[in-house]
Amino acid sequence: MHIALAGDVMxxxxxNESVIENPAVHPEALWGDxxxxxxxxxxxxxxxxxxxxxxxxxWHPTTKAFHFRAxxxxxxxxxxxxxxxxxxxxxHVLDYGQSALQDCLARLDGAGLKRVGAGATMDEAKAPAFxxxxxxxxxxxxxxxxxxxxxxxxxxxxxxxxxxxxxxxxASYRQRIAQVLSLARRQADVVIVSAHVGANWGAPSRAMRVxxxxxxxxxxxxxxxxxxxxxxxxxxxxxxxxxxxTGDFVDDYMVDSAERNDLSFLYLVEVERNRIKxxxxxxxxxEECRVRRADEQEWMFLARTMQxxxxxxxxxxxxxxxxxxxxxG
Numbered sequence: 419m420h421i422a423l424a425g426d427v428m429x430x431x432x433x434n435e436s437v438i439e440n441p442a443v444h445p446e447a448l449w450g451d452x453x454x455x456x457x458x459x460x461x462x463x464x465x466x467x468x469x470x471x472x473x474x475x476x477w478h479p480t481t482k483a484f485h486f487r488a489x490x491x492x493x494x495x496x497x498x499x500x501x502x503x504x505x506x507x508x509x510h511v512l513d514y515g516q517s518a519l520q521d522c523l524a525r526l527d528g529a530g531l532k533r534v535g536a537g538a539t540m541d542e543a544k545a546p547a548f549x550x551x552x553x554x555x556x557x558x559x560x561x562x563x564x565x566x567x568x569x570x571x572x573x574x575x576x577x578x579x580x581x582x583x584x585x586x587x588x589a590s591y592r593q594r595i596a597q598v599l600s601l602a603r604r605q606a607d608v609v610i611v612s613a614h615v616g617a618n619w620g621a622p623s624r625a626m627r628v629x630x631x632x633x634x635x636x637x638x639x640x641x642x643x644x645x646x647x648x649x650x651x652x653x654x655x656x657x658x659x660x661x662x663x664t665g666d667f668v669d670d671y672m673v674d675s676a677e678r679n680d681l682s683f684l685y686l687v688e689v690e691r692n693r694i695k696x697x698x699x700x701x702x703x704x705e706e707c708r709v710r711r712a713d714e715q716e717w718m719f720l721a722r723t724m725q726x727x728x729x730x731x732x733x734x735x736x737x738x739x740x741x742x743x744x745x746x747g
Contacts, residue, residue, distance in 0.1 A: 419553030421610070422459035423685040425644040425664035428467040428510070429495065430486035432670035433707040439489050445498035448668060450710035452684060455700050457500055459686060460551040463558065464496075464667065465614060465644045466504040466511070466533075471521040474514030485513040493529040503547055505612040507535025507577045508645065509564030516575045535560025535612065536570070536577045543570040543578040544594065546602040546609075554692060557606035559598055559638070562614040564645070580615075584625045586632045599637040607692040611638040614645045619677060621730065622650055622662040630660045640687065640694055647671070647679040649720070651727035652697065652735070657747040659694045660731075661685060670707050680704040681712060681720050683742070699724065699735070699742030714740070 429438055437443050446453060456462055468486035470493060476485040496504070504526065512519050519536060526533045537543035546557040561580045570576030580595065581588040587595065602609045611633045616626050622643075630641040630653075639658050643650070646663035653660040665682030673680045686698040701712035701720045712720060721737040728735050728744070735742045 419461070419551045419689045420459045421556065421687040421689065422456050422462040423642055423661070423664060423687060424462075424464045424667040425649070425682055426467040426508075426647070426666045426669065427464045428486055428666070428669040428671075429470070429488035429492045430468040433668060434488045434492070437707050438491050438495055445491070445494040448495050448708050449499045450708050452700070452702060452709055452711060453499065455684060455686070455711075460553065461502045461549050461556060462500050463503045463505070463610075463612075464501055465508060465612060466506060467508055467669070468510050469512070469514055469518045469522045470525055471514060471518040473521045474518030477513050477515055482513070484510070486510045487514050487518065490525060493525060493531070496531060497529060501531060502549060503532040503534070503558055505535045505558070505560035505614070506533055507543070507560035507562040507612065508614040509562065511536050511577060512565070512568045519575055532558075534558050535562065536575070538575045539572060540570040540576075540578070543576060544598050546598060546606075548606060553689060554607035555605070557602035557609045558612065559595075559602055559609070560612035560614070561595065562645075563616070564614060580629075582625060582629045582632075584628055586628050592632070595633070596636050599633070603637040608640070608689055608694075609638045610640045610642055612642045612644070615643065616645055616663075618645070618647050620646070621727070626662065630662065631655055634658045634660070648677050649682050649724060649727075651724075651731050652733050652744050653731035654733055654744075654746045657693065659687070659697060659746045661697070666704060667702065668707070668709050669704060678719065681716055683720070694746045696746060697744045699744070701740060701742075712740075
């Protein structure tokens with residue numbers, strides 16, 4: 419089976435105004451010429467870096483720099499892209515408060531889109547989502563180290579928050595996540611953990627590397643990182659895969675000329691006999707609040723930078739005809 423993973427998809431602000439809420443723009447337009455590639459996968463998963471709602475008010479307008487909210491038509495855009503599931507454990511899903519979050523959860527459920535990482539209670543926020551695909555079943559769990567004030571509780575909506583350091587997860591969080599991964603492992607052939615963690619730029623920290631390996635040791639097959647805004651290296655660990663950061667996929671952000679946060683990949687994960695066999699990297703460019711395939715100059719830049727980043731983990735990336743391949747195990 420093939421699972422398509424994308425990094426941060428931010429549908430608020432200018433994306434919402436110029437694409438989503440623009441009646442002259444078809445919902446498929448956001449995905450551009452990536453749609454055929456996305457449709458080859460059996461399942462498509464993204465990190466939804468905003469709340470979908472028309473409710474609420476900015477959470478901390480004077481101290482939090484950015485608040486992201488998309489209108490209800492964003493659901494049509496997600497469906498047009500064939501998106502099957504979204505992760506909500508991030509630092510923007512509560513930008514407009516609890517009422518907007520709960521509205522978003524209800525709208526996603528009504529649209530038939532599975533979601534993980536946030537919920538009305540901690541039990542809901544930590545619960546895995548399950549996908550039955552032609553080649554097997556997949557479980558998805560999501561967590562974040564952002565905005566500790568947003569941590570869900572027994573009676574309070576929020577996110578599946580995790581605390582960790584260079585020794586791994588703090589004991590209470592490790593126990594909770596271990597239970598969730600054990601449940602996922604019993605019910606699915608492949609287990610993916612979405613982790614919206616770490617700083618906006620730079621290579622993964624030592625603590626992040628420990629966290630990723632810890633999650634795989636607890637039963638996950640694939641660590642799917644984001645939050646960094648740029649793609650980072652891939653590590654093969656005991657026959658499993660760590661994507662430290664999958665970068666941005668759709669947004670309206672300013673572009674750093676050195677980091678080139680407008681360039682990333684669509685990651686196509688190939689699973690064979692319930693093991694991650696290889697990962698195909700399809701280069702993309704964010705342009706005018708939409709995504710498209712990268713041109714030759716752009717993918718060559720991505721190839722050079724990704725090969726250097728992966729070399730840090732002893733991983734080789736072979737690019738052929740503009741598509742990268744990482745073999746796992």
